[in-house]
Amino acid sequence: MTLKTREGVAAWFFLLPGFAGFLIFVFGAVAVSFFLSFLQWDMLTPAKFVGLENYVRLIAYDKTFHLVLKNTITFVLGTVPTRVILGLLFALALVRNIPARTFFRAAIFLPVIIPTVAAAMVFRWIFNADFGLMNEFLYSIGFSNLPRWFSDPKWAMSAVIILSIWKDVGFSTVLFMAGLQGIPSSLYEAAWLDGANKWKSFVYITLPLLSPTTFFVIVINIISSFQVFDQAYVLTGGGPGNATNTIVYYIYNNAFQWFRMGYASAVAWLLFGIIFAATFVQFRYQKKWVYYE
Amino acid sequence: MKKTTKEKIINWVLFGVMMIVAFFMLIPFFWMFSTSLKAIGEVFEYPPKWIPSTFHWENYKKVWTVVPFGRYLLNSLVVSGSITVLHLIVASMSAYAFARLNFPGRDKLFLLYLATLMVPGQVTMIPNFILVRIFGWTDTYTGLIIPNVFTAFGVFLLRQFFMTIPKDYEDAARIDGASRFYVFSRIIVPLSLPAVSTLAVFTFVFQWNNLLWPLIVVSRDYMKTVTIGLASFQGMYGTSWNLLMAAAVMGVLPSVVAFLVGQRYLIKGITLTGLKG
Numbered sequence: 390m391t392l393k394t395r396e397g398v399a400a401w402f403f404l405l406p407g408f409a410g411f412l413i414f415v416f417g418a419v420a421v422s423f424f425l426s427f428l429q430w431d432m433l434t435p436a437k438f439v440g441l442e443n444y445v446r447l448i449a450y451d452k453t454f455h456l457v458l459k460n461t462i463t464f465v466l467g468t469v470p471t472r473v474i475l476g477l478l479f480a481l482a483l484v485r486n487i488p489a490r491t492f493f494r495a496a497i498f499l500p501v502i503i504p505t506v507a508a509a510m511v512f513r514w515i516f517n518a519d520f521g522l523m524n525e526f527l528y529s530i531g532f533s534n535l536p537r538w539f540s541d542p543k544w545a546m547s548a549v550i551i552l553s554i555w556k557d558v559g560f561s562t563v564l565f566m567a568g569l570q571g572i573p574s575s576l577y578e579a580a581w582l583d584g585a586n587k588w589k590s591f592v593y594i595t596l597p598l599l600s601p602t603t604f605f606v607i608v609i610n611i612i613s614s615f616q617v618f619d620q621a622y623v624l625t626g627g628g629p630g631n632a633t634n635t636i637v638y639y640i641y642n643n644a645f646q647w648f649r650m651g652y653a654s655a656v657a658w659l660l661f662g663i664i665f666a667a668t669f670v671q672f673r674y675q676k677k678w679v680y681y682e
Numbered sequence: 683m684k685k686t687t688k689e690k691i692i693n694w695v696l697f698g699v700m701m702i703v704a705f706f707m708l709i710p711f712f713w714m715f716s717t718s719l720k721a722i723g724e725v726f727e728y729p730p731k732w733i734p735s736t737f738h739w740e741n742y743k744k745v746w747t748v749v750p751f752g753r754y755l756l757n758s759l760v761v762s763g764s765i766t767v768l769h770l771i772v773a774s775m776s777a778y779a780f781a782r783l784n785f786p787g788r789d790k791l792f793l794l795y796l797a798t799l800m801v802p803g804q805v806t807m808i809p810n811f812i813l814v815r816i817f818g819w820t821d822t823y824t825g826l827i828i829p830n831v832f833t834a835f836g837v838f839l840l841r842q843f844f845m846t847i848p849k850d851y852e853d854a855a856r857i858d859g860a861s862r863f864y865v866f867s868r869i870i871v872p873l874s875l876p877a878v879s880t881l882a883v884f885t886f887v888f889q890w891n892n893l894l895w896p897l898i899v900v901s902r903d904y905m906k907t908v909t910i911g912l913a914s915f916q917g918m919y920g921t922s923w924n925l926l927m928a929a930a931v932m933g934v935l936p937s938v939v940a941f942l943v944g945q946r947y948l949i950k951g952i953t954l955t956g957l958k959g
Contacts, residue, residue: 396783399862403779407772410832413813415798418806425808432812482700487693489700495945496704499711502941502948504891506909507933510916511714514923520726522713555707563949616802619893623913637894640804645898650808657804664802 426658428651436651443655454656456631457639460546464635465614467550468557472610473603475554476561483562484569494566498559505556509623512552513539516624539625542632549620549633556620557613561606568602569595597680604679608671615664636660714934718742718927725923741928745915748925751932753904754911761826761896761907762889768827769885770878773836778866780837781844782852792841795834803894811898825899826907830889836881843877844870883948890937908933 426443430436447454479497483490500508515522516538524535536544572595580590596603618637621627627634627642636656644653712732717725718741720734745751779785780792810829819825851873852865860868871878893909900906906914912933919925941948 393784397785400779400783400785400788403775403783403862403866407776407832407837410772410828411795411798411834414810414829414832415801415806415834416794418809418813419798419801421809421812422805432815479700479703482696485693485696487696487700489697493700493704494949495942496707498945498949499938499941500707502887502891503934503937504893504909504912506891506893506912507930508710510912510926510930510933511710513916514717514927515710515713517923520728520730520923522709522730525730555710559707612802616804622893623916637804640807641894641898644808644811650812654805654808657802657808661800661802661805665800668800 422654422657425651425654428654430650431648432650433648439651443652444659447652447655447659453631453634454639457634457636460632460634461615461617461636463546464550464553464617465611467546468553468614469607469610471554472558472561473606475558476606477565477603479558479562480565480569484566494563497562500556501559503556505619506623508556509552509620512548512555513624516548540629542629545625545629545632549617549624552620552624553614553617557610561610564602564606565599568599571602572598600679601681604671604675608668611667611671612664615660615667636663711934711938714927714930717923718931720924722922722924738924741924742932745925745929745932749911749915749918749929750904751911751929754906754908755932755936757823757826757905758890758907758909760823762886764823764827765830765889766882766885768831769833769836770882772831773833773881774840774871774874774878775866776837777840777844778870781841782849782870783862795837798834799838807894807898814899820899821902821905823905826896826905830892830895836885839881840874840877843874847873883944887937887940908936 427438427440428436429439429443479493483494483497487493516524518524518535518537518540521538523538527535536547538544538548576594576598577590580594585593616637617635618641621633621635621638622641625633627638637660640653640656640660643649643656716732716734719737719739720731720741721736721738724731724734776795780788780795814820814825814829817825819828847870851869855865855869856862891909892907893913896907896910897913900910903914912929915929916926
């Protein structure tokens, strides 16, 4: 064997365990899923090829899908901007030498690592309309018309959003802290010598130099928010009605409650398309506001 | 002089603001723990008591006996632990091939791996569930573990790290007659310990918190992980808030302890990788 072939053989020795698994559970699964999305199949009776029918039905007729899509977008709009802005504000405070900053960082980050299921159980109790802390608190600061969080379609999604902000704001905070710490302090000193005030340094130094981090935080938050499931599953069960039903929940119900494997696959591919488009658009427009050195 | 006084005042003001923030972040933990120790009558008392009049530790014992909670913890440990170990082995070996060895089609294959990072897990979930059914892996550790081992993120992360290790170390060992596997396992991996352990922590936490996959491949009680154990416990004891909160405390406790022990490390890891569970 030549040296080159020997290196190729060695390479495949290292690659093979992973590649075999990837071939089946990732590449194969993606291909099969795409194929499934053109079938009607309940796993019991033989599958039927229906062409684009699943997609047509989803886009043109399926009222429930339109609703879960709208709910998911509401969730994304409700969580992402708040998590990004609060995350930035917390990070700005925590990179300063304030007393007890390690404690604050831990308090903000702690919810990130606990299981969403457990967090949702606690919030189901906190948002309990009759005995929950939330309504207790609202009452004590003077509200009298207290929301019935889980039986009122107008309020149920707010509860899911509040839980998700509480749970994940620490993730954005930590990323922003890392980004802020990466800005050289010499720049601020130079600006100060030139007579720039704090606000000007923030607008002309901090924000532009932080923009790659901001971009990353926004992209990651949007991708993960579109995939919301756990919170809705435990907190509201998608209800009342379908008020907090989300795209992933709809995939779960179609595939594993109603055994519509083809239809569920088509929903999954539409979700993929939506996430891909949202990410693509952001990459496209990052030139306008993201500053790379 | 004037500047430092002003800075100090600002810092104390921010300290006050952050105290309020920390209060809201921690109150759910406190309330969960407090409720978990109450008698059911006290749970519904008005106004709510912050500290229970007597501590009912037997709530925990009750949760432990009405559902096999110890078994759930064990299952989560076995499943998350196995996925972590297998993923580290598979990902580090692949990453080594991509970072250090030349073979035809290497860059194209790597790009293909990278492309899978964009595909949401819900796309592959359905075919993998069908496969698990065909293999007879439902309600088994194998079914819970194997389909979750193969993700491109670890391959990508470790490849980037391996590439920063100077090639001289490797060449020197090769000249002394070391095999590639020796180089990989005795030089490259030990030198990459920060990246490898970060990946280990994240894989473990992510899998520990995983709900959707166990939900679809497990139906028998004794194969449940903590997450679906909690979800089904909530289904059974919907308004026994003291018991529900005791279960939630037990579901949260391993993560909280792990976090307090490895806090610095975990946060460093996030900032190193920007990884999200």
